[in-house]
Amino acid sequence: MCQPIGVSAESSAPPVCVLGLGLIGGSVLRAASATGRTAWGWNRSPESAAQARADGFDAGTDLRAALDRARESNAVVVVAVPEPALDSVLTQIAEHAPDCTLTDVVSVKGAVLAAVRRHGLAGGFVGGHPMAGTAQSGWPAGDADLFRGAVWVVAAEDDTDPDAWMRVARLALDCGSVVVPAGADEHDSAVARISHLPHLLAEALAVTAAAGGDLSLALAAGSYRDGTRVAGTAPALVRAMCEANAQALTVALDEALALLTDARRALHDTGSTEILVDAGHAARTRYDTLDRWEITDTAIGESGWASALRDAGRRGGVIRAVPAARP
Structure with a gap:
């Protein structure tokens, strides 16, 4: 065909x-x-x-x-x-x-x-x-x-x-x-999760690292570089794409925040990050395959x-x- x-x-x-x-x-x-x-x-x-x-x-x-x-x-x-x-x-x-x-x-x-x-x-x-x-x-x-x-x-x-x-x-x-x-709606829901949310997470990671001072930045290597790459995008462009998709991005942000909140609670209560780390590894493997x-x-x-x-x-x-x- x-x-x-x-x-x-x-x-x-x-x-x-x-x-x-x-x-x-x-x-x-x-x-x-x-x-x-x-x-x-x-x-x-x-x-x-x-x-x-x-x-x-x-x-x-x-x-x-x-x-x-x-x-x-x-x-x-x-x-x-x-x-x-x-x-x-x-x-x-x-x-x-x-x-x-x-x-x-x-x-x-x-x-x-x-x-x-x-x-x-x-x-x-x-x-x-x-x-x-x-x-x-x-x-x-x-x-x-x-x-x-x-x-x-x-x-x-x-x-x-x-x-x-x-x-x-x-x-x-x-x-x-x-x-x-x-379709337009399902596209916007998907890119909120795989494009727009990563932009905001990259900004948050960049700000968090910088708050640790120059020592943190001097020690930064591959995981920091890869995780913050898109934070180098012109702020006006990031704002335009994220704000134009506010409804879907809010849903994705809520889900990510819930995962991080649960991980913080587990780390504080049990000293373990197992649940989030295992789920994240499985999700990445699904993408790779x-x-x-x-x-x-x-x-x-x-x-x-x-x-x-x-x-x-x-x-x-x-x-x-x-x-x-x-x-």
């Missing part, structure tokens, strides 16, 4: 217009260009646009011009701006390129989907989230290989247009990623296709090649 990567119902891959040239958007522009697609980018900051041009990429600061070009060439528009800037960019898309296939790389999906619907753009929208990144930011941090082998969530809602979904999934696959289908099986039994566009993809993604299913479409 699958075709090789790079083969689809379209004779050639559509152009790509990337709005926002930070770490993720800049990497999408690089990766899409590396596949041979026509691709261009926009960034509000003249400095980032100039850096992209200096590196040989097509980039500018005129948003309307970028969107007019997207409309004229039927491009896939990738929104890669921080969540606080989303509404203003969607307003311009609704005015200048409302019929283009639209996706995003923002780390929360529910808030983006709601904003897209407010702007009347849901018909061609497919939420996206590449699960890749570094603690660095800005155009210089981007890398055409950033997504190679990484998971890229491609949202499948009941009202998602199958042709738009195929276009976005193909972009993710062409960039070297493995596609995981999910997770079977990411390939979804091959769903034709995109057939009755119930979006629900079937969500169910498969929930059970560990992934897509590694462009899936077949309904005949």
Whole structure:
């Protein structure tokens, strides 16, 4: 039921217009260009646009011009701006390129989907989230290989247009990623646990270590370095992703705090950390041995296709090649 990567119902891959040239958007522009697609980018900051041009990429600061070009060439528009800037960019898309296939790389999906619907753009929208990144930011941090082998969530809602979904999934696959289908709400619940909570835990660990003074920091080695890596991310970016997912993140925080509280109580009462340490080791082993099986039994566009993809993604299913479409 699958075709090789790079083969689809379209004779050639559509152009790509990337709005926002930070770490993720800049990497999408690089990766899409590396596949041979026509691709261009926009960034509000003249400095980032100039850096992209200096590196040989097509980039500018005129948003309307970028969107007019997207409309004229039927491009896939990738929104890669921080969540606080989303509404203003969607307003311009609704005015200048409302019929283009639209996706995003923002780390929360529910808030983006709601904003897209407010702007009347849901018909061609497919939420996206590449699960890749570094603690660095800005155009210089981007890398055409950033997504190679990484998971890229491609949202499948009941009202998602199958042709738009195929276009976005193909972009993710062409960039070297493995596609995981999910719904917006379940995506946000999952990333609260595996992305946003780790950011806050890293901040807490960094602050706790620093409170021990320079001796603590001088002794810090691998476990501290690995546990605090994402604390090096720009604070504004961390706040934007965590605060946009406040409801799901609060649930995850409550669960983590309960585990730590129980561990503290056990350590005080019995001198043992066995329960938490054993449970954590088992959970990590489950991650290391997770079977990411390939979804091959769903034709995109057939009755119930979006629900079937969500169910498969929930059970560990992934897509590694462009899936077949309904005949």
